[in-house]
Structures are given as C-alpha cells and as structure tokens.
Amino acid sequence: MKLLIMTMLSAATLFAAVDINSATAEELQGVKGIGEKKAKQIVAYRAKNSCFQSLQDLTKIKGIGPKSLKKLAPQLKVGPCKKR
DSSP states (O other), X not given: OHXXXXXXXXXXXXXXOEETTTOOHHHHHTSTXXXXXXXXXXXXXXHHHOOOSSGGGGGGSTTOOHHHHHHHGXXXXXXXXXXX
C-alpha cells in the first residue's frame, strides 16, 4: 500500500510543483531528491519558523545546499503562507 501511495505521489510531482508551505512529509517524499528524513526536517522547520518565504530558505535545512537546491527547485514552489 505504501508503495502505491509513493508511486502516486511521484506521478503527481511530474505534473505539478510541490508547495513547500503546505505539503505533508509524504508529499515532499514524492520529490526526487527528498527522502523521509529531509521531508520531516522541512515540515519541522516550517512548524517552528512559520512559512518559507522563498525556495532559498530551504538551504536552512541541514543537508540542503546550493547544489541540492538547484536540482530540487524545478519540482518545488512556494505557495502563500496560511499560518497566522
């Protein structure tokens, strides 16, 4: 079942960028280059620091540097902040 869900999430990322301000850890794992640990770090960072203002903010996550960000950027987007 988990494999089916991951396959569907991966297919979804082929057609639409994943919003780093609203995606769940599972949705983030569908992005090529983001595994379970990184996905959890992104969600935890967002919970602690509110929303991401730009994709560049992902470099504040341990293990995501400029090279990684360059590979991830086409698959991601920064949607509106829904936290108050």
